Amino acid sequence: MTVSICTLAHGRSTHLANLVTGLSQSDVLPDELVIAVMQDNAYDLPGAPFPVRQRILGSGAIPLARARNTAAREAKGELLIFLDVDCIPHPACVPDYIAASRSHGGVFMGEVGYLPKGSTDAGVDFALFESVAVRHSERPGPPARGLRACEDYRCFWSLNFAMSADLFRASGGFDEAFDGYGGEDTDFGRTLSSQHVPLSWVKGAKAYHQYHPHFMPPVHHLNSILANAATFARKWGHPTMQHWLRAFVLMGLVERTEKGWRKLRDPGESEFALTRQQADQPYASSALVLAALEAQALTT
The missing domain is CATH 3.90.550.10 (Spore Coat Polysaccharide Biosynthesis Protein SpsA; Chain A)
Incomplete structure (x- = not known):
């Protein structure tokens, strides 16, 4: 073979x-x-x-x-x-x-x-x-x-x-x-x-x-994620990447409308700081970031 x-x-x-x-x-x-x-x-x-x-x-x-x-x-x-x-x-x-x-x-x-x-x-x-x-x-x-x-x-x-x-x-x-x-x-x-x-x-x-600094959820790819989420929904009739999109909503970067996801603003340093993989972490974790955002949302 x-x-x-x-x-x-x-x-x-x-x-x-x-x-x-x-x-x-x-x-x-x-x-x-x-x-x-x-x-x-x-x-x-x-x-x-x-x-x-x-x-x-x-x-x-x-x-x-x-x-x-x-x-x-x-x-x-x-x-x-x-x-x-x-x-x-x-x-x-x-x-x-x-x-x-x-x-x-x-x-x-x-x-x-x-x-x-x-x-x-x-x-x-x-x-x-x-x-x-x-x-x-x-x-x-x-x-x-x-x-x-x-x-x-x-x-x-x-x-x-x-x-x-x-x-x-x-x-x-x-x-x-x-x-x-x-x-x-x-x-x-x-x-x-x-x-x-x-x-x-x-x-x-x-x-x-191999280690490399990364952002997760990937706020640095916000535009392509929104575009590709729309492509997936049109093709299959249901959404994808919902955990990332939920995190973006909680960050105030996007909102969900009747026509799909709409970008509100570009990510800033606070979003990059929140999602940036730290040097002592072998990988970045969307779950940890989303849990922190959900907990914060409950207190506001």
Whole structure:
């Protein structure tokens, strides 16, 4: 079985270099790495024992759906493994996905371990990563072994997943009507559900998420989230990203009208301070921020 790793990148050159270095230590090497580059210039990357191909999409936007489709379309492998630019695959990630795809059909989601700040300062050290990485508290844990069916397709997460190239093409890929950040994963999961494609959690197939400052809920993507929420509602007849939108309402950034969500103002420093991931946190948490906002609302 031939394997293509598909990723997309905008900035974060050190993260991408670490992905390449980690992937080079895989127990089973992929046949290629395909990178959809969402900027004008290609990356200067470390050498790798497999071909690395960069497809330049240009700057000016972060079209996540189009970038994933581009990487998948350019890929030549029978199995596509999608990893975000800030992921470092465990040496067993590729063979774990190969084993899953040989025994089951559908879409597979592997484990993710979040690394604290500074974990990659000395380079790629899998023993260190395994000792310090933590699971995201808002994501389901992996099965004890093998695979476990994911019954809630809203849990689909493009950070670390795999599926056959044939199935990706048959699904239609990511809907490029979702432009920028927000909603494209939930839409793809909804599409898989409508097509009765099995979705499974995998024990193993692990990737380590490299630390980077982040905002959650993602107030820095307010405009694209509002636009993509409207796209999702028109397409499926029901809303999505409601926990983020609820937080934006409580912050006074948006309001809900009969015609959908309406922006009231841009976020300011107080909203960025509230949602900013702190240096001592390996990941940002929407649930904690929303709980704080709900508690504050009860007292006002």
